[in-house]
Amino acid sequence: MPTSTAEPLRDDRAAVDKAISLLAAFDYQSHTGIGVSELARRAQLSKSTAFRVLALLERNDVVERVGTGYRLGARLHRLGQAAYTPENERTRDLLLPYLTDLYESTHHTVHLAALHGTEVVYLAKLYGHRSVAAPSRIGGRLPAHATAVGKAMLAYHPVAATRAGTEPLAALTEWTITETAHLERDLGEIRRRGIALDHQESRAGLTCMAAPILDRRGRPLAALSIAAPAGHLDTAALEPRLRRTCTAAARALLRLEPAAVGGR
Structure with missing residues (x-):
């Protein structure tokens, strides 16, 4: 039996x-x-x-x-679609105008993403004039440690960063960070600078830079990124635009729904 x-x-x-x-x-x-x-x-x-x-x-x-x-x-x-939470939809709807602003000021491919555990989920994506094959897609997920948007949020989310550091860091390319100590140094630099970089870590031939959108307590609500073929991302010129856009987005969220945003 x-x-x-x-x-x-x-x-x-x-x-x-x-x-x-x-x-x-x-x-x-x-x-x-x-x-x-x-x-x-x-x-x-x-x-x-x-x-x-x-x-x-x-x-x-x-x-x-x-x-x-x-x-x-x-x-x-x-x-x-059932796994795409109402909170993600709300974040996307509120921040899509700022993603559009970032695209208009750069004409590069731009992303809006949120943190889900130790992964990022892509909420929106606008393709630039000089496009490059990228693993990102709307509704798709990638390991946070291997992306600029992910690292930008991990740097301001101690719980998720600690969890990511205790899990095996998957290598998407030969340049992906796979050592916990290396990731910790990178996140510290991101907190100092406010900008995260992805040097072909998520896809060979792809470079990204990202900044977080923080709530009033300094927690990451989402992140915006700019992507371009490796060697074609002028970070010095684009960094101020990215900072301004993320700062404006954060202020708008606090102004529109201060209680809801601040309570997350």
Whole structure:
């Protein structure tokens, strides 16, 4: 009897693992069709197994057919939207005008992000004239220690910074900070300067600079960043614009909803 009750649990766990591996295999191509063979290769599954699991996911609207390939389905997108909290929506709506101001004054790609644990979630993104491939996407998340927006907020959030320092620091590129002592030094410099830099730490060939939007107690509500191809970000010229925009955004939030913002 113990064998018969334990066996389905092992089967169910294996099925879930395979399904998650396939969903993760879509990566940043979640809206475009990917063939079964490629998904199977990425998920390290046999083609027949991948086809069988994809059929189950399709029946549940988690993936959908696109010609001979698959893309993420409507049900999964709805689940993703459910994880996008009302607080994030409020922050995005209030700060989007300042993100637009930053874009207009720089014509570079700009981001608005919030801190979620030891990760950043991207709330908005405007593409610049000189665009470069970046891992950021609206609603997407990245390790905070590997991004300018993330480090800008970690520097002013001791609890999240401590937690990040006790977890393994994943390397997204060969330049990502992976040593706790190095991260602590970097965060100290950010607090001194008020500006965070990402020198190809989140994506090779990409440079970013960011500043936090702080509440009246000095806690990070969000962060704005400017991104450009490595070697094409004039930090000396752009830093004052970034500072002014973040300061104006913080003042506006306090003026609009002082109780709500100050109580976070």
